[in-house]
Amino acid sequence: MILRLPKKLDTLRVVLFSVIFIAAATVHAQDWVHTGTNLGVQKIRIAAADFKAASADAQSSGMKSAFDQTLYNDLRYAGIFDVVSKSMIPNTTPGSPQEIQLANWAAQPSNAAYVAFGALTVGGGRVTVQGFLYDTHSTQNPQVLGKQYADNASLENTRQIAHRFADEIIERLGGMPGIAETKIYYVSMKTGSKEIWAMDYDGMNEHPLTHLGTVSLSPRVSPDNSRVAFSSLGKNGWSIRVYSIELGRLVAFPAWGDTTLSPAWSSDGTKLAFSSAKTGDPEIYVCDASGNSARRLTSFRGPDVSPTWNPKTNAQIAWVSGRTRLPQIYIMDSDGANVMRMTDGGYASAPSWSPNGQFLTFAWNRSYGPGAPGGEDIYIMDIASKRWTQLTHDAGMNDAPSWSPDGRHIVFQREQGGHSEIWMMLADGTDQQELTHGGGNTMPNWSWK
Amino acid sequence: MHYANRKSLVMAASLAAILTVAGCHKKNPAPPPPPAPTEAAPAPTATITATPDTINAGGASVLTWQTTNATDVSIEGLGKVSPNGTQNVTPAQTTVYHLIAHGDGGSADATATVNVGGGAPPPPSNPSESNLDENAFEQAVKPIFFDYDSYDVRPDAQSTISADANFLNQHPGVKVVIGGYCDSRGSTEYNLALGENRANAAKQALITAGVGPDRLRTVSYGKEKQFCTEENEACWQQNRRAMFTLDQ
Numbered sequence: 001m002i003l004r005l006p007k008k009l010d011t012l013r014v015v016l017f018s019v020i021f022i023a024a025a026t027v028h029a030q031d032w033v034h035t036g037t038n039l040g041v042q043k044i045r046i047a048a049a050d051f052k053a054a055s056a057d058a059q060s061s062g063m064k065s066a067f068d069q070t071l072y073n074d075l076r077y078a079g080i081f082d083v084v085s086k087s088m089i090p091n092t093t094p095g096s097p098q099e100i101q102l103a104n105w106a107a108q109p110s111n112a113a114y115v116a117f118g119a120l121t122v123g124g125g126r127v128t129v130q131g132f133l134y135d136t137h138s139t140q141n142p143q144v145l146g147k148q149y150a151d152n153a154s155l156e157n158t159r160q161i162a163h164r165f166a167d168e169i170i171e172r173l174g175g176m177p178g179i180a181e182t183k184i185y186y187v188s189m190k191t192g193s194k195e196i197w198a199m200d201y202d203g204m205n206e207h208p209l210t211h212l213g214t215v216s217l218s219p220r221v222s223p224d225n226s227r228v229a230f231s232s233l234g235k236n237g238w239s240i241r242v243y244s245i246e247l248g249r250l251v252a253f254p255a256w257g258d259t260t261l262s263p264a265w266s267s268d269g270t271k272l273a274f275s276s277a278k279t280g281d282p283e284i285y286v287c288d289a290s291g292n293s294a295r296r297l298t299s300f301r302g303p304d305v306s307p308t309w310n311p312k313t314n315a316q317i318a319w320v321s322g323r324t325r326l327p328q329i330y331i332m333d334s335d336g337a338n339v340m341r342m343t344d345g346g347y348a349s350a351p352s353w354s355p356n357g358q359f360l361t362f363a364w365n366r367s368y369g370p371g372a373p374g375g376e377d378i379y380i381m382d383i384a385s386k387r388w389t390q391l392t393h394d395a396g397m398n399d400a401p402s403w404s405p406d407g408r409h410i411v412f413q414r415e416q417g418g419h420s421e422i423w424m425m426l427a428d429g430t431d432q433q434e435l436t437h438g439g440g441n442t443m444p445n446w447s448w449k
Numbered sequence: 450m451h452y453a454n455r456k457s458l459v460m461a462a463s464l465a466a467i468l469t470v471a472g473c474h475k476k477n478p479a480p481p482p483p484p485a486p487t488e489a490a491p492a493p494t495a496t497i498t499a500t501p502d503t504i505n506a507g508g509a510s511v512l513t514w515q516t517t518n519a520t521d522v523s524i525e526g527l528g529k530v531s532p533n534g535t536q537n538v539t540p541a542q543t544t545v546y547h548l549i550a551h552g553d554g555g556s557a558d559a560t561a562t563v564n565v566g567g568g569a570p571p572p573p574s575n576p577s578e579s580n581l582d583e584n585a586f587e588q589a590v591k592p593i594f595f596d597y598d599s600y601d602v603r604p605d606a607q608s609t610i611s612a613d614a615n616f617l618n619q620h621p622g623v624k625v626v627i628g629g630y631c632d633s634r635g636s637t638e639y640n641l642a643l644g645e646n647r648a649n650a651a652k653q654a655l656i657t658a659g660v661g662p663d664r665l666r667t668v669s670y671g672k673e674k675q676f677c678t679e680e681n682e683a684c685w686q687q688n689r690r691a692m693f694t695l696d697q
Contacts, residue, residue: 320638
């Protein structure tokens with residue numbers, strides 16, 4: 001399908017950027033969060049029309065409503081849009097550029113700068129979607145995107161098409177790839193034992209990957225999305241195991257035993273960092289992607305665990321060390337040199353490094369101690385300045401944060417009233433969404449793309 | 450539910466270990482009481498043992514038997530034998546050796562079984578005796594408890610370690626798994642590392658007390674297995690421990 005980028009958009013982007021820059025200097029205290037996490041300050045006003053059902057099956061099969069709902073949620077969750085409420089959009093379903101009255105979408109109360117619209121057809125076992133993104137203020141050349149998608153007709157495929165269209169919109173208007181097609185790997189007890197599960201980033205399509213019947217924890221998907229490394233309890237204690245998403249089964253990986261756990265992929269996929277008590281004391285090691293050539297990086301008495309690479313450079317590793325007793329976040333070079341403590345007290349754990357290398361997010365209880373109930377919250381810290389801010393407040397015990405690949409989102413676990421669920425939020429702590437239900441869901445890990 | 454299941458699994462495994470150990474040390478049943486004498490001549494007696502009583506296929510076991518007041522002694526399958534003796538046997542499958550002693554005062558018999566690898570050992574003659582063994586282990590080898598966020602063996606745990614080591618030194622054939630456990634608060638991954646440090650601290654204390662390191666291995670359970678699920682210090686203290694179970 002035709003894909004035209006109006007020249008005007010570049011001009012608009014410059015203007016928008018200037019506005020953001022000026023606004024940033026004056027708006028509230030945590031601008032360093034918004035700029036560093038690509039969230040910006042000004043959100044783009046966008047509307048998503050209900051798509052036109054171009055065949056009777058489209059409506060009756062539920063595929064059109066699944067598409068509309070998925071596209072709307074994707075734009076709302078993207079973090080860069082002010083999405084017009086469905087109750088404020090014009091009561092029409094334009095299926096093609098000939099059928100849309102842009103002025104109605106630009107006018108109050110919709111007041112949209114952009115509008116997404118199109119048509120969905122179901123027939124012959126296929127679902128076909130034509131999607132458009134228009135600039136409501138351009139009379140000469142309003143089309144920003146025009147796309148066509150087709151797949152075998154199913155609710156699942158229809159949702160995936162909506163994710164793909166949403167990601168096109170997000171990349172075009174937000175300047176970087178969106179997360180609508182990403183996955184979240186996590187631990188769930190739904191089958192009775194802690195197994196590794198996967199779901200779409202919006203909580204749909206949840207399914208188990210492992211059926212080991214023991215305790216499996218700490219899933220970490222490889223940067224090419226082909227494998228998941230995790231820790232599993234066996235007869236000889238904890239070992240790292242690797243599940244191939246492509247093959248749908250476990251693949252060979254050296255079983256170290258000796259409490260070997262918490263794997264972490266480097267962003268180039270060539271190395272894994274992990275913790276092992278091979279020497280009798282848990283230390284951080286690095287090995288290659290097949291589990292060989294392991295090398296020890298730390299030698300501190302006490303727990304050293306939960307490594308995470310700086311994905312921008314792969315030249316640094318952050319991890320958790322108990323060498324001064326209560327666990328604190330540290331960073332070091334990936335050869336073990338230049339150790340620096342990042343947190344100044346309390347109980348800090350589960351670091352995840354932001355995609356642009358600028359931030360850490362982690363779980364922190366700044367007043368942890370004997371007899372304290374152990375509530376904890378998610379924080380982010382600017383590594384260069386060690387400046388931090390708290391993202392969750394007064395809502396259960398929050399742990400195990402993981403960055404999204406766009407740096408705009410964080411997924412984490414929240415335990416309330418004995419039930420643990422996976423949540424996501426924007427990296428400034430706003431827009432918190434519960435993704436799972438039923439309890440027993442922990443340790444989320446966001447895929448790399 | 451989940452933890453209960455796992456605990457029963459661990460217990461089943463420990464029980465199986467004990468049954469195996471008990472099987473190795475199984476005493477042969479005492480000879481049956483001799484039949485009441487019918488005349489003045491004393492009644493014969495017979496005992497037989499097989500050492501070892503479990504072999505791999507192709508292996509050998511030694512039968513040892515004694516009789517008294519017998520004039521005619523035989524072992525079924527081996528024929529006539531001397532009143533007291535030993536003999537190598539290499540059965541291809543589990544075999545019961547039946548010793549029969551005839552004398553003027555009557556007859557007596559006894560059996561010994563040689564189990565050949567692959568087959569399950571015979572069930573212990575008295576299950577409650579096996580439970581006593583596990584109880585004995587649990588009575589003798591007690592867990593030690595740790596302070597919050599600490600893996601130092603406390604002064605008040607030293608006497609426990611001494612008693613534990615004493616028992617293990619008296620039972621040099623016993624191998625032990627040391628489990629490290631943490632309370633329910635804080636990071637899952639950090640607690641697994643801390644639990645390993647606790648298990649290893651207990652291991653080092655036993656080694657210092659003379660227990661061979663090759664008899665000890667550690668497994669961390671972090672906060673994945675809780676002994677007590679209330680959220681208070683008494684409960685958390687119960688969960689911060691290193692505990693000893695029989696290794697298979």
